Amino acid sequence: MLKLIIGNKAYSSWSLRGWLAVKQSGLPFEELVLPMYDAAWPERKTRPDLAVSNGKVPTLWDGPIAVWDSLAILDYLNDFTGNSRFWPKDKAARALARSIAAEMHSGFQALRNSCSMNVRRIFTDRPSRTVLDDITRIAMLWTEARTRFGAAGPYLFGEFGAADIMFAPVIFRIRSYSLPVEAMARDYVETMLDHPWMIEWVEEAKRESWLIPQYDGGPEYS
Secondary structure, three states, X not given: OEEXXXXXXOOOHHHHHHXXXXXXXXXXXXXXXXXXXXXXXXXXXXXXHHHOOOOOOOEEEEOOEEEEOHHHHHHHHHHHOOOOOOXXXXXXXXXXXXXXXXXXXXXXXXXXXXXXXXXXEOXXXXXXXXXXXXHHHHHHHHHHHHHHHOOOOOEOEEEOOHHHHHHHHXXXXXXXXXXXXXXXXXXXXXXXXXXXXXXXXXXXXXOOOOXXXXXXXXXXXX
């Protein structure tokens, strides 16, 4: 059985992607949630199950095979499931899906740095111009995907898939920081928030007792 090691569900955006990828694969898996950055973390990340990734979460184990980084996990599971669950079948749609997933993986530093993911809190900070520029670009990518390839369903390329997984943490950031998006993007945000796996993630995050002070603050969600 697969084993997925992830960090705190309240905060870990990369863990969210890895977890959604394994859920999307349909394969059975064991889940191990670890509190990041507590007193035990420096020693914990040197143990064999995390040392291989230098303490990065998510880390996926398939028997003796280790895969880390959410995009690598997604591609590994895509191969595992016969290229049937993650990327669009249409060549042009697949090219766009891979491109926007890669842009999300490597870009949008202002959004990442200023709006840490915290699914249990609402923040009142005013977003910077650079954060708003990132959100504008993200909304443009979503609109292009939905307009060109999303007619068959409510997600970016119709059916839920890899691109939705890569943008899932942005959904929580938009909600937590009340970031402005136009109607089509807002509809997509609401669709993602209603996905049962996103709901499950939030409910499990609310039950966590761990706090990371630098990522916390602001009123809890009701």
